[in-house]
Amino acid sequence: MQLNHTPGHIKHSGHNLTGFVIFLCSESIIFLAFFAGFTLFKLTSPEWLPPGVEGLEVRMPLINTVVLVSSSFVAYFAERYLHKGNLWGFRIVWFITMLMGAYFVYGQYVEWSSLEFGLGSGVFGGTFYLLTGFHGLHVITGIGLMGLMLYHSFRPGNYEKGDMGVTAVSLFWHFVDVIWIILFVLIYVWQRY
Amino acid sequence: MTTTTNNKSPNVGAIVIIAVAVALNLVLAVLMARWSYSWFPPQASSAAPYVDDLFALETGIGSFLWFGLTGVIGWTLLFNRAPKYDESYGEPIEGNNRLEITWTVIPTVIVFAIAIYSMQVNDKLDALGPKQKYALGTDPATVAAVDPRATVGPIDVIARQWSWEFIYPDGVRSSELHLPINQRVNFRLISEDVNHSFYVPAFRLKQDIIPGSVISYSLTPTREGRFRLRDAMFSGAYFSQNQTDVIVESDEAYSSWLKATAKQPLQPGLSPGSDLYAKRLANGDKGWATVPPAPAPLVNDPGDASIPHDA
Amino acid sequence: MTSTKFDPRILKAPHPVPGAPDNWKRFFSFNTDAKVIGIQYIATSLLFLLVGGLLAMIVRGELITPPADLVDPTVYNGLYTMHGTVMLFLFLFPVLNGLNNLLIPTMIGAPDMAFPRLNAAAFWLVPVFAVLLMGSFFLPGGPAQAGWWSYPPISIQNPMGLFFNGEQLWLLAVALSGISSIFGAINFVTTIVRMRAPGMGFFKMPLYCWTAWGAQIIQLIGLPALTGGAIMLLFDLSFGTSFFRPEGGGDPVLYQHFFWFYSHPAVYVMVLPVFGIFSEVFTCYARKPLFGYKFVALASFGIVFLSLIVWVHHMFYTGTPNWMRILFMFTTMTIAVPTGVKVFAWVATLWGGKLRLTTPMLFCLGGLINFIFAGITGVMLGTVPIDIHVGNTYFVVAHFHYVIFNAIVLGVFAAVYHWFPKFTGHMYYEGLGKLHFALTFIGCTLNWLPLHWAGLLGMPRRVASYDPEFAIWNVIASIGAFMLGVAAIPFILNMVSSWARGPQSPPNPWGAIGLEWLLPSPPPAENFEDDVPTVINNPYGYGLGEPQVADEEYYIRRAQEA
Numbered sequence A: 001m002q003l004n005h006t007p008g009h010i011k012h013s014g015h016n017l018t019g020f021v022i023f024l025c026s027e028s029i030i031f032l033a034f035f036a037g038f039t040l041f042k043l044t045s046p047e048w049l050p051p052g053v054e055g056l057e058v059r060m061p062l063i064n065t066v067v068l069v070s071s072s073f074v075a076y077f078a079e080r081y082l083h084k085g086n087l088w089g090f091r092i093v094w095f096i097t098m099l100m101g102a103y104f105v106y107g108q109y110v111e112w113s114s115l116e117f118g119l120g121s122g123v124f125g126g127t128f129y130l131l132t133g134f135h136g137l138h139v140i141t142g143i144g145l146m147g148l149m150l151y152h153s154f155r156p157g158n159y160e161k162g163d164m165g166v167t168a169v170s171l172f173w174h175f176v177d178v179i180w181i182i183l184f185v186l187i188y189v190w191q192r193y
Numbered sequence B: 001m002t003t004t005t006n007n008k009s010p011n012v013g014a015i016v017i018i019a020v021a022v023a024l025n026l027v028l029a030v031l032m033a034r035w036s037y038s039w040f041p042p043q044a045s046s047a048a049p050y051v052d053d054l055f056a057l058e059t060g061i062g063s064f065l066w067f068g069l070t071g072v073i074g075w076t077l078l079f080n081r082a083p084k085y086d087e088s089y090g091e092p093i094e095g096n097n098r099l100e101i102t103w104t105v106i107p108t109v110i111v112f113a114i115a116i117y118s119m120q121v122n123d124k125l126d127a128l129g130p131k132q133k134y135a136l137g138t139d140p141a142t143v144a145a146v147d148p149r150a151t152v153g154p155i156d157v158i159a160r161q162w163s164w165e166f167i168y169p170d171g172v173r174s175s176e177l178h179l180p181i182n183q184r185v186n187f188r189l190i191s192e193d194v195n196h197s198f199y200v201p202a203f204r205l206k207q208d209i210i211p212g213s214v215i216s217y218s219l220t221p222t223r224e225g226r227f228r229l230r231d232a233m234f235s236g237a238y239f240s241q242n243q244t245d246v247i248v249e250s251d252e253a254y255s256s257w258l259k260a261t262a263k264q265p266l267q268p269g270l271s272p273g274s275d276l277y278a279k280r281l282a283n284g285d286k287g288w289a290t291v292p293p294a295p296a297p298l299v300n301d302p303g304d305a306s307i308p309h310d311a
Numbered sequence C: 001m002t003s004t005k006f007d008p009r010i011l012k013a014p015h016p017v018p019g020a021p022d023n024w025k026r027f028f029s030f031n032t033d034a035k036v037i038g039i040q041y042i043a044t045s046l047l048f049l050l051v052g053g054l055l056a057m058i059v060r061g062e063l064i065t066p067p068a069d070l071v072d073p074t075v076y077n078g079l080y081t082m083h084g085t086v087m088l089f090l091f092l093f094p095v096l097n098g099l100n101n102l103l104i105p106t107m108i109g110a111p112d113m114a115f116p117r118l119n120a121a122a123f124w125l126v127p128v129f130a131v132l133l134m135g136s137f138f139l140p141g142g143p144a145q146a147g148w149w150s151y152p153p154i155s156i157q158n159p160m161g162l163f164f165n166g167e168q169l170w171l172l173a174v175a176l177s178g179i180s181s182i183f184g185a186i187n188f189v190t191t192i193v194r195m196r197a198p199g200m201g202f203f204k205m206p207l208y209c210w211t212a213w214g215a216q217i218i219q220l221i222g223l224p225a226l227t228g229g230a231i232m233l234l235f236d237l238s239f240g241t242s243f244f245r246p247e248g249g250g251d252p253v254l255y256q257h258f259f260w261f262y263s264h265p266a267v268y269v270m271v272l273p274v275f276g277i278f279s280e281v282f283t284c285y286a287r288k289p290l291f292g293y294k295f296v297a298l299a300s301f302g303i304v305f306l307s308l309i310v311w312v313h314h315m316f317y318t319g320t321p322n323w324m325r326i327l328f329m330f331t332t333m334t335i336a337v338p339t340g341v342k343v344f345a346w347v348a349t350l351w352g353g354k355l356r357l358t359t360p361m362l363f364c365l366g367g368l369i370n371f372i373f374a375g376i377t378g379v380m381l382g383t384v385p386i387d388i389h390v391g392n393t394y395f396v397v398a399h400f401h402y403v404i405f406n407a408i409v410l411g412v413f414a415a416v417y418h419w420f421p422k423f424t425g426h427m428y429y430e431g432l433g434k435l436h437f438a439l440t441f442i443g444c445t446l447n448w449l450p451l452h453w454a455g456l457l458g459m460p461r462r463v464a465s466y467d468p469e470f471a472i473w474n475v476i477a478s479i480g481a482f483m484l485g486v487a488a489i490p491f492i493l494n495m496v497s498s499w500a501r502g503p504q505s506p507p508n509p510w511g512a513i514g515l516e517w518l519l520p521s522p523p524p525a526e527n528f529e530d531d532v533p534t535v536i537n538n539p540y541g542y543g544l545g546e547p548q549v550a551d552e553e554y555y556i557r558r559a560q561e562a
């Protein structure tokens, strides 16, 4: 039989990244919804800051921001090491990224515990904790995923089918980063009005 | 189009059939549009005639489309059926760009025409004033802008779970809404608990009442009578009972009502939810959870729920 | 390809294998085969159609007389809330995902979905949130009673003050349903984009896949917004925030924007696949190509785009400023244009065809004329002055049941009948099918046509009691509704008995064109496996005499031999 039947089974692994990118796009819309809500409240609330609250301290969060944003670049270098086949280089730099993420979470914790308003303090308190909390959850998830990738990197033959997992996690990390930048501008920078 | 040759010589029979069908459909559409006026309660505000005209126009266009398309489908059911065991195909037409353009452009024109007309009608209704937020607990009367063109009002309309209270500028309180005919009335719509809606079908007007905001709303009643005011935004257990009457009366009747009522002492007004809730408690509080009704408002004129309404 | 004594695919059981005895257990396991999952979805959702229908029967029983005499008003509120929720989240979305699972891989020649395990996880979330939702009936305060919109502040009043309450379970269930739908959407979109058969460019793809694709993109964009709103509502309800609580400076109207930003597009998630079903069924039983295939395909994405920018038409009277009402009136009206392109194309497809009035064809014809009707009342609602009068009345309820039941559910029934032989391997009984259609069509017309007049006269929706002037319309409606209840009997009878002992179905009982009809009935575990046909022509080539795929004869023979 001279049939021209192309093998139909396109391998699954190729789809994973597609699926993950679709997921991230979708996920970003939750944040968009929260940002829209925050902006609307900020613009229309009859009273915005809860009584006794002057505003937010910016210096500490700014340091946090710098750490988180630079960790994105660090993650990128880790990926570069992996592509070049330098496994230990990858592991070390990847671990540094994780540490930077952990520092960010710690900074958040310190900030939260020093604030004199709570979740129930009007729409300001609500949106503040909702946004930073939801984002923090993503950072923690990101660190967890990075840990998983680090663990996998010790498995023999782990990269035979490509390093899709690492690419996806680092994409996720960049995503979490970009979200934070918007969040920082909205919550901390845009306080003056 | 039932024959394949109609591109070359015009098929007179087909053209006649189509012309007759379109004409019949037009007649039907006009009849439907006329008939549609009878589907509404009486027109009791200056807004009502505009709304009914717009609806009649849309009914006409809609009927023409629906009868037309259903007619064509009916035709294919009658004349394009495959005989039993006929496995053959229909004529394999794959499309026609000119038709596609036609049925993109014509509906576009129709819907934009309707939208522009609706915009004008909406200007005519001219009911919705500004909505202003205020902090619950403060006095809403201090924030609401008043409609300068209104000659009556502002009347505060206070909706609660589940009662209505109307407070007139001179302090008269009532459970039923009395309005003088042919004057523009301004309301301040206020709710202290949940969403409600100020809806009088005979006026063709509806506006939700949002807690935390005062909404300025105006209308002109044009027909005397007793009309139903229905809460139209779901508000909990006794929502369906949260209704009262609007009484549109002559200027004289209205002013004498105001005068007479001002002398009445405050007394509990209509609060249908409270009665039902009391009955429920008496029967052992069966059913699912509900907040208890707000206490009946204290009013000068408690109204009378037993008088039948006109619409 | 030498013939073997036994079919090697038998080794891959538990999967449906042509000729091998059926293995029922696979439907109750964490099976990753899209065809099993599809049937799991459809069976589960039909069960919940029965549940939602039962709730509707009680609602209509209450409404057959003006006073609230059958159930307590609070119970009525819980019943219609749960009716709407069950019908949407436990019937309509799952049944469409079931069809997606059956149809997308087979239609595009893929062996399975892109992520089979994610697919199974998405399905198994359905029973989880079904249990949550049904369980809320047994809470001390009863289930959620704030309507399927769950608008605050009514939804966060929490009268008993208990931490666990019906509203909370409702929110959790809706959130889980959203997660399940997102899993599904990622899967369907990836599958359609990445796993089409060789030669199947987007413009050679069946319309069902186009519409499912569009619908799933809406899910991906809209659902997260609803999730955001639901999280905030849950916080207000259970953790003392005041996003939507006016006492704390919150804004109840903001929730409405979150809700409708998703829930308006969601109505097109429900209707788009049915547009796909119409396109498949009309071409097949009119024996003609689809009129203007490319326009119909592209119109789907016109609808997707427009659906995202019209949501405020549900809020014309909630305090929306005038400029916004006018803006959204215009966007709403434009939706009639791409939808019209589709409607006219179907009518042109029927024109001059060789119509065969099988059960699926009847359901689609009935669904189409009802859809045109519903679309026209939709356009009426889209004009601000009319909506100000009829909004939140039975006119709206009638409008959307005309789409949701009288068009969409009829389309779903059509799909169930049309593809029944393909995926069960058995023919259904035409007589019972036609009886089901007749009862359904008459019942649904009696049920929903009269209620338009009740709405125009000013009967609000969500009322347990009403003024006597509306009684006549409600009596007719309730009779129609009970007729729909009766219509379930021939349907259930037909499905159960046909599957158990209906005559064997050939691979292509309808003489239909499409990759799925080149497979045996039921298709084997991995559909075409490594032998995927190369698509060379457009779909719906009825009467053109061109094969859809290269070596079509070979595939037809192979399917028949299996």
Ligand code: HEA
Pocket (backbone or CB within 6 Å): B065, B106, B107, B108, B110, B111, C266, C267, C268, C270, C271, C313, C314, C332, C333, C335, C336, C337, C339, C340, C341, C343, C371, C372, C374, C375, C376, C377, C378, C379, C381, C382, C383, C387, C390, C391, C392, C396, C399, C400, C403, C404, C408
């Ligand atoms: C499920 C499917 C579905 C579909 C497809 C639609 C389709 C449409 N709907 Fe509907 N709608 C609902 C489900 C649906 N709706 C639901 C569930 C609600 C209420 C929810 C709730 O409140 O609980 C609702 C409520 C609703 C409202 C809010 C009413 C209110 O609460 O006050 C409005 C207002 O604009 C509206 C409009 C429309 C329009 C313009 C369309 C259009 O898409 C229709 C387009 C189709 C056509 C127009 C017909 C075919 C076209 C032609 C033949 C071309 C020529 C036509 C013209 C020139 C007019 N719908």
Ligand code: HEA
Pocket (backbone or CB within 6 Å): C046, C047, C049, C050, C052, C053, C054, C056, C057, C059, C060, C063, C080, C081, C083, C084, C085, C087, C088, C091, C092, C146, C147, C148, C149, C397, C401, C404, C405, C409, C447, C461, C462, C463, C464, C481, C484, C485, C486, C487, C488, C491, C492, C495
């Ligand atoms: C998919 C969506 C869907 C469907 C199909 C239906 C179907 C029906 N609905 Fe409705 N309905 C809604 C979604 C739906 N509904 C929504 C969203 C609301 C708004 C809620 C709110 O306001 O918050 C609503 C509200 C609503 C109301 C208004 C309540 C009120 O405002 O007070 C009413 C009243 O008549 C009603 C009645 C009915 C009836 C009689 C049917 C009938 O058509 C039902 C007929 C079906 C059956 C009787 C079951 C038959 C079963 C089978 C054929 C299955 C076979 C089974 C197996 C093989 C196992 N519904």
Ligand code: CUA
Pocket (backbone or CB within 6 Å): A009, A010, A011, A012, A015, C111, C112, C113, C114, C195
């Ligand atoms: Cu296997 Cu994609």
Ligand SMILES: [Cu+2]
Pocket (backbone or CB within 6 Å): C263, C264, C265, C267, C311, C313, C314
């Ligand atoms: Cu909508």
